[in-house]
Amino acid sequence: MIFYTTMDSPVGRLYLAGTERGVCRIAFEEEPLKVWLARHLGVEPEDEPGPLTEVVVQLREYFSRLRRRFDVPMDLRGTPFQRAVWREVASIPYGTTATYGEIARRLGKEGRAARAVGAAVGANPLPILIPCHRVIGADGLLVGYGGGLSRKVQLLRLEGVRV
Known part of the structure; x- marks a missing residue:
């Protein structure tokens, strides 16, 4: 299952996607995120934040200058x-x-x-x-x-x- 949520930030709306293993994508536009998910994971995201809730919390802390490093599980896919x-x-x-x-x-x-x-x-x-x-x-x-x-x-x- 691919989890999906959005959040507003000082740099615009952020589109987040993740798996059970962690956050796998943050995008500044929704359509490129969906294209990336289809290409890399072959699935459509569910509009369900699931484990992304903590990512949103930490991003809000970052934008409020309360956080300098992130400590969230990441599901990185790359060479x-x-x-x-x-x-x-x-x-x-x-x-x-x-x-x-x-x-x-x-x-x-x-x-x-x-x-x-x-x-x-x-x-x-x-x-x-x-x-x-x-x-x-x-x-x-x-x-x-x-x-x-x-x-x-x-x-x-x-x-x-x-x-």
Whole structure:
């Protein structure tokens, strides 16, 4: 069974989906979420929050500046490289940023690996929980964010990052 719920936030409505194992997707638009679920899980979600209730609680705490890290079960689906990148992104401290190249180096990759890291970051199924908004370009510029650069700016400002 795929659980599904929505919540309003300072960055717009969030659409959440999860399995019995944990949250598997957060999206900023409903239709792409349903397409993702059909492609990756082959099912339609049930309009039932189930285990997503705690995710909503922790997201509300984050948006109220009461939470800096998330402690919810996640059902991550991706390649081993993507999961390694997502773990590294999840370790970027609240209120700080890291570049794609820095993440590649932390993973022991050099050279063109920053592009592969960028692709993995772009495939992050759990924005905010896995804080890909904290990843920036080598020159310090804000680049790419699935929810749009304006949301990236909002999230970074919420965390006290000057942008």
